[in-house]
Amino acid sequence: MHAYRSHTCAELNKSNVGETVRLSGWVHRVRDHGGLLFIDLRDHYGITQVMADPDSPVFSEIEKVRSEWCIRIDGEVKARDESLVNAKIPTGEIEVFIRDIEVLGKSEELPLMVFGEQEYPEETRLRYRYLDLRREKMQTNMVLRSNMIQSIRKRMWDKGFNEYQTPIITASSPEGARDFLVPSRLHPGKFYALPQAPQQFKQLMMVSGFDKYFQIAPCFRDEDPRADRSPTDFYQLDLEMSFVTQQDVFDTIAPVMAGVFEEFGKGRKVDAAQDWPQISYKDAALWYGSDKPDLRNPIKMQVVSEHFAGSGFAIFAKLLEQDGTEIRAIPAPTGGSRKFCDRMNAFAQKEGLPGMGYIFWRDQGNGMEAAGPLAKNIGPERTEAIRQQLGLGVGDAAFFLGGKPKAFESVAGRARNVIGEELGLTDKDRFAFAWIVDFPIYEKDEETGKIDFEHNPFSMPQGGMEALQGDPLAVRGFQYDLACNGYELVSGAIRNHKPEIMFKAFEIAGYGKDEVEKRFGGMVNAFQYGAPPHGGCAAGIDRMVMLLADEANIREVIMFPMNQRAEDLMMSAPSEPLSEQLMELGLRVIPQDS
Numbered sequence: 001m002h003a004y005r006s007h008t009c010a011e012l013n014k015s016n017v018g019e020t021v022r023l024s025g026w027v028h029r030v031r032d033h034g035g036l037l038f039i040d041l042r043d044h045y046g047i048t049q050v051m052a053d054p055d056s057p058v059f060s061e062i063e064k065v066r067s068e069w070c071i072r073i074d075g076e077v078k079a080r081d082e083s084l085v086n087a088k089i090p091t092g093e094i095e096v097f098i099r100d101i102e103v104l105g106k107s108e109e110l111p112l113m114v115f116g117e118q119e120y121p122e123e124t125r126l127r128y129r130y131l132d133l134r135r136e137k138m139q140t141n142m143v144l145r146s147n148m149i150q151s152i153r154k155r156m157w158d159k160g161f162n163e164y165q166t167p168i169i170t171a172s173s174p175e176g177a178r179d180f181l182v183p184s185r186l187h188p189g190k191f192y193a194l195p196q197a198p199q200q201f202k203q204l205m206m207v208s209g210f211d212k213y214f215q216i217a218p219c220f221r222d223e224d225p226r227a228d229r230s231p232t233d234f235y236q237l238d239l240e241m242s243f244v245t246q247q248d249v250f251d252t253i254a255p256v257m258a259g260v261f262e263e264f265g266k267g268r269k270v271d272a273a274q275d276w277p278q279i280s281y282k283d284a285a286l287w288y289g290s291d292k293p294d295l296r297n298p299i300k301m302q303v304v305s306e307h308f309a310g311s312g313f314a315i316f317a318k319l320l321e322q323d324g325t326e327i328r329a330i331p332a333p334t335g336g337s338r339k340f341c342d343r344m345n346a347f348a349q350k351e352g353l354p355g356m357g358y359i360f361w362r363d364q365g366n367g368m369e370a371a372g373p374l375a376k377n378i379g380p381e382r383t384e385a386i387r388q389q390l391g392l393g394v395g396d397a398a399f400f401l402g403g404k405p406k407a408f409e410s411v412a413g414r415a416r417n418v419i420g421e422e423l424g425l426t427d428k429d430r431f432a433f434a435w436i437v438d439f440p441i442y443e444k445d446e447e448t449g450k451i452d453f454e455h456n457p458f459s460m461p462q463g464g465m466e467a468l469q470g471d472p473l474a475v476r477g478f479q480y481d482l483a484c485n486g487y488e489l490v491s492g493a494i495r496n497h498k499p500e501i502m503f504k505a506f507e508i509a510g511y512g513k514d515e516v517e518k519r520f521g522g523m524v525n526a527f528q529y530g531a532p533p534h535g536g537c538a539a540g541i542d543r544m545v546m547l548l549a550d551e552a553n554i555r556e557v558i559m560f561p562m563n564q565r566a567e568d569l570m571m572s573a574p575s576e577p578l579s580e581q582l583m584e585l586g587l588r589v590i591p592q593d594s
Helices: 122-127 136-158 199-207 246-264 281-288 314-319 338-350 373-390 405-422 499-508 513-526 541-548 579-585
Strands: 020-032 037-042 047-052 070-079 094-105 180-183 191-194 212-220 233-242 278-280 326-332 357-363 368-371 397-403 433-437 442-444 451-453 479-484 487-494 534-540
Touching: 020 047, 020 094, 136 212, 136 233, 136 246, 136 541, 199 212, 199 233, 199 513, 199 534, 233 246, 233 541, 246 433, 246 479, 246 487, 246 534, 246 541, 278 281, 281 405, 281 433, 314 397, 326 373, 326 405, 338 357, 338 397, 338 405, 357 373, 368 373, 373 397, 397 405, 479 534, 487 541, 499 513, 534 541
Parallel strands: 047 094, 278 433
Antiparallel strands: 020 037, 020 070, 037 047, 070 094, 180 191, 212 233, 233 534, 326 397, 357 368, 357 397, 433 479, 442 451, 479 487, 487 534
8 A cells, every 4th residue: 555545535435435545634623522533634635534433443642633733544434324424525425434543744733723714814824824725715726726727728729829938037127117136146236137027038039930929927026016916926828929910819819818717717607709899998997997997897987077067066167167177977877865875975085085976866756856966056957968868767876076087087987896886786797808909108297298108118009100200199009908807817019010110119208219229129139130010918817816716815816925015924035135145246235224
């Protein structure tokens, strides 16, 4: 017999009754039924109930066993009484009578329990991550991640892609986040960087003649943490293709994403890939207040400025006299009660606004009436025009925000989400995808008037060089994101592969030719030797698993994550370097004033 096990803790069933078996695993739970000891023995695969009574030759040793001890047992498989069968587990028809036991590893008193789903502070969970990972939910999440990546790889290979690896140590390249720098011992005073993404290398592969590339790529960015973003490193499905249009990229990645969500979505509805809408960045901001809208919520915001211009509601009327301002309405079907409207008003105040205007429509017996302070101020004719524009009726409401759109769009988007949730309009049993397209390449600083890049500077401008001759703020790029249920899952672009267009694009943002060549010399030089048109995208692995696992926090689907302060509490990182290490690198740490 094998030194540790003849079967896993998920394999035994009625067909094994009478066999002598060997199992190894952790003591999940111990139950003492008056001299009859039951142990739920757990390994990675499942749980088997093992038991002993005073007739067992090792009963006294079994009595000493405690939770999370790692043990090996030999015993005889017995059938459970019909009344004691546990149909919830594969091994629920049998139990193993223990004949021999070996303690493979004792456990100290546990800082957190593995049995059950008790909540513990995140600091405790991350400090003792190896224990936290023993919990059933965490094991399930990590296996889901592994299986999902395996599925992605197979789907990409089936589409004719080859997987290639790109460098982990490279040159610093500003791509929208801070680099992690790595000092060079052989070149004192110089630094490598961990790649924020394989962006330049995958483009260089296309120049090198590799037609289709993909990689499950680690990326490193020194970012502020969020619930849906790791503060140090993350993984993405990275891909690039030559001789493609934007639509070709969509047609390639959409079936992969849809297939993965269908395979691992636990039966939830997945919108058909061919039906995913393509929404302009401008419309997404207007309708949803976000460039990663949650389309499970059917609410679409609308501009209603004309109904408030010159009206009796002085706040909005005066606001509209300023350039660049508008009033937007958030329809709220079935939200027509003063109680709900007051609740949403309180939400707006928590978001830092004075409040949120509202109108709701109610049945007064002799007809419909518009109610609320706004309705009284603007009068029945205007409120009726608003109702008709929004398609609302009795029992419905609408909420209003005004000003310069960039100042209130994000709050309006969050309000839309809350309204959809609270009124039960959001379909929780669905994965709803949308392509966001036509991103602006440039933006203007309101204070300085300076033009700079708003989004990916390496995107091909729509219209090429000709587009760069006009108003920079009107230039749109062949850049795109894929949103799902309020999260950005994919980001990509058709690349600017022509040096003359690239130099002009950077010149508009104030970067001279010399600076571009210094920062991106490797790629710019390569583009002068017959670069093909190319494009691609990257899909966030961690976020995909987070959605599929129904988790709200990305750390629940990463094996060994950092905490909110970018610290590894288990391994005590970051740590202070040894003096010898600093001397070897020619570095000195300057103490920061506290």
